[in-house]
Amino acid sequence: MRIAVLAKQVPDPETPPSQFKIDESTNSVVPPSGVPPVVNGFDLNAVEAALLLKDAGIDVEISVLSVGTDFALDALKKTLAMGADRLVLVDEAGLDRIDAAATVKVLTALLEKDGPFDLVLGGRQASDWDQAHVVLGVAESLGIPLVTLVQKLEVDGESLNIQRVIPDGYQEVTCPTPAVLTVTNELGEARYPNLRGIMQASRKQPDTYSLADLELTESDLESKVKLERLYIPESNKQVELIDGEDEADAGRNLALRLREEKLI
């Protein structure tokens, strides 16, 4: 079974808010110094979902596909160190600024060129633009089944047994392959690479495709949704800190203050 995991390199979402800065002249985030980019956390959940199939004894080959500009290879190689087999990149200038619709075009072309794949997995959303729709768009472009918010995945012959998260529980879903799935963090934490995995990953090189290889040109990637302004919202909230003789006394005073405001 050939599995493609769609992965995105993002600024580390654990970057402290004090270090989060925007260059308003270019409408882009200033990379914080000393905080390297990471693979989007939900995409690592998707890698984990693929590795769990391998653990269950299914014969799988896991390819991690990504589109961008000047990749931090160390970050992306984490997926190989976890146990993925291949890294497949489209790395060209300007691809870090294309929108979701254009990203779908590139990924669809890449999946067709490097495919066929039996299963396409992606994270439920990316922690930078929080859009959650590139993977859905890929399913539409390929015209194959889509199941979102997968928290459990099993392969049963030609079909997939899936648990899909809904607001108050989950659905049990069955789905034929090939299919596109988005994976959510309810699946469980992505495994940490072990030393052997890290050593093996360090020796692997990614397979690369250019836009020309995919028969795409820049005019295919024009955006219908134009970013006009990126900015940090102003906060005018002022906290009222409650004190006391000691911490317990502060706790009591907090309750009294909330009652005074008729909040409890």
Place this chain on the structure above:
Amino acid sequence: MTSVLIFIEADETGAASQASLQAITGASKVSPSNVIAVTAGSVSGSDSLPVDKVIDLPGVETSDDGIFDSLTSDISELIQSNSPDLVLFSKSDQGAVVSARVAFRLGAAFAADCTDITGSAGAISVTRPVYGGSALADFSIASTPAIVSLRAGAFEPSASEGGTPATEQASSSGEGLRGASVLNAVAESREGVRLEDAPVVVSGGRGLGGPEPFAVLEDLANSLEGAVGASRAACDAGWIDHSHQVGLTGKSVSPDVYIAVGISGASQHMAGCSSSRAIVAINKDGDSNIFKEARFGVVGDWEKVLPAFIEQVKALKG
């Protein structure tokens, strides 16, 4: 002038959901000339929604619909036959999937999870939080139709009645099925009040250090007739079930009081609770972000602050 098509969903009672009524308010921001509401399956009271026209699609059994396969096809067709300038969805479970699929199927401009919308046909502007809420982005859309999904709470809900819309019955093509099939739904067991409806939410985060303290939070929640929430870190650590998760990828709550214990206040978490009337923070790190968002706070060790707080709350509740 802007012609608008809005996808209206039913809530648990069968009436138009609050999020759908918020979308009707959203439509009023773009000088609407003609507002069409599309319902899938009967939505009670839809014949008096404050819109110009209601198109009712027959209900499709979820089990036969894959993950909204036929709904995606039907709405795509309605958009093509009615040619609206703007299509609004609420970003519910259903709306999030259908809006994206419809947009990609039609090759239309798409902006998801927006908190504001202005302009008019051919020059729509939207605002959406990005980077987990650390930043806002303004986008413009010149092409039509523009497909936009709205974040819950983006607008006040419109009135649910008072309109005299024309009504039209559409038929479902039943097409577009891709073979995914829902076998059944399993509801998580829940005791007490629903998290989204609770007047008080007591949430715990990484700072609690383990699963046991959630029993203390539950005690507090019970005495305030509230519910227990949690940060994603606490859920991912297995301290409490993910159904309690509040935040960008969990539930959105807007209680009167949101009590955050041992939560640092990352923007991804605040995205799920920032519309609370008052946020109360208990955290030993006075520099943590939660104190920038809170109205009241105690800087201290929750193990010392919380028992005395609970005792006093119970005494006041008497």
